[in-house]
Amino acid sequence: MSTETIKEIVLPTRQESLREAYGEILAEIGQEDSRIVVLDADLSCSTKTATFAKKFPQRFFNMGVAEQDMVGTAAGLAIGGKIPFASTFAIFQTGRAWEQIRQAICYPKTNVKLVASHAGITVGEDGASHHCIEDLALMRVLPGMTVIVPADANETRGAIKAAVKYKGPVYIRLARDKFPVIYEKNHLFTIGKGDRLVEGGDAAIIATGLMVSAALEAAYALLKQGIEISVVNISTIKPLDKELIISLAAECGAIVSAEEHSYIGGLGSAVAEVLSEERPTPLIRIGMPDRYAFSGKPQQLLEYFGLTAANLEKAVKQVIKKKKL
Amino acid sequence: MIIAPDLISKLDKTARQLRIDVLKALANAGSGHTGGSLSAIEIITALYFNKMRHNPQNPQWEERDMFVLSKGHGAPAWYAALARCGYFPVEELQNLRKIDSRLQGHPYSRTTPGVEVSSGSLGQGLSIANGLALSHRLDGKTGKIYVLMGDGEMQEGQIWEAAMSAGHYKLDNICAIIDNNGLQIDGAVCNIMNVEPLDEKWRAFGWQVFKVNGHNFAELIQALNAASSVKGKPSLIIAQTVKGKGVSFMENKVQYHGMAPTSQELERALAELEGIN
CATH class of the missing domain: 3.40.50.920 (Rossmann fold)
Structure with missing residues (x-):
């Protein structure tokens, strides 16, 4: 390959939090679309769904430390015509509630968006109980599930917007730590x-x-x-x-x-x-x-x-x- | 409130018809859950032929009440009610569990008209019903969400998560019913894993609890009506039932939990049911 065709490699110079971007974009699109409702399992300050909760308390449901019930409730809200975003840490969402995701979301093709934060090992100090290194396998094997892993905060924003437009189950994987910023602010995401x-x-x-x-x-x-x-x-x-x-x-x-x-x-x-x-x-x-x-x-x-x-x-x-x- | 005797006798007739439909469909399928379908017949009949607002000609009617069969193995009873209401042809009950059938072994919303919530894996229906109830509340819809659970199902942890949520969110548009037939696959519920005292447990979770004979229409309808006027908390009806109800040799027999009648058993069962006038 000739050197002319090689794109210049631009290394990221700043970092931004994906979960904070998630919280912000949720609150923003929640303004435009009243069908959007949000559920969390007692981690809303960590997953940043608290940003949405503050703005739209009527459309936010804290389900307590009960991930299976959260997934089922999200499915019911979707059947009722809402676009539920359910969030908690990746291991509890995909591990604890896997069968609920299968039965209540994927099998009936319910329009639920699962957005998990704290995936991977960059959860760090909390240790292996909280690291999540299995979620992609667990979600990928489910028929009908769309699995998205944004590479930065701007791709996260684009992915959330795309998930709202897409009708069907979506899993989006976010992390605790800030990631280097690769994309422009208004990055258009195509599933x-x-x-x-x-x-x-x-x-x-x-x-x-x-x-x-x-x-x-x-x-x-x-x-x-x-x-x-x-x-x-x-x-x-x-x-x-x-x-x-x-x-x-x-x-x-x-x-x-x-x-x-x-x-x-x-x-x-x-x-x-x-x-x-x-x-x-x-x-x-x-x-x-x-x-x-x-x-x-x-x-x-x-x-x-x-x-x-x-x-x-x-x-x-x-x-x-x-x-x- | 007194329930008119002619309504009761009409519902009794419908229940008998549904039992016949269920037994024929199960025998034809060669597998399925007979005992827990028969125990739920009066509950489902009271809902679909009296209490619930629904329109088979317009299943998506905005003001409809909704039904969730959390004990999904009772599907044959639900299918029979849906067919007799006109959601699909009665003849289609003979396709139960067959390849290419709209009537899956357990309820599936994407194939069966009138089924809006899929089930089969126990313990999940109440959470979904709660989600529907929250959605209705946001939209100001008046329709009620009915959810039928099994007593063995009370052993699932998620039921209690959902019981807590419905209490916490004061979902007075939820009416749950337990088909309390006392048996599960491996034996008597009290011996396998005792779930009692159910009434005290549900009350402690913030529910209004009613106890009725689940084969008595007057009691069922009275409790359903009473549940409709409860404000500020969800309602639970504990319906005392008999597994295999209506067929003498199936009643209270644990082996009929997951077994379909043979053709000979069907004949005997039909003779009993059709002999009643």
């Missing part, structure tokens, strides 16, 4: 479309969530070493942008997937499924190993488990070698 942020033909990193900015950093470092890679943000894990993944495989011939989630069942698995059936291509999956983490600062945990730009850089070099086998 099911991946976004190629950097073009390069030596390999491609397919990343989601926090790992998108790490992938940009890795691409920047690799470019300096003369290795030109593509970086793609797959923010919709399901339905997956298969075409983009297949064309990346065709162009680059080597792929690294990157996610702050178990390397089993999430983005890496979804990419592996497409590649093995459509275009077998060397793949290295970067994610949480098959184990629980522990308490620590988010950055310390990310480094311990290799969810860093440096490790992605290493993985790219490894996968390029596989390409030549």
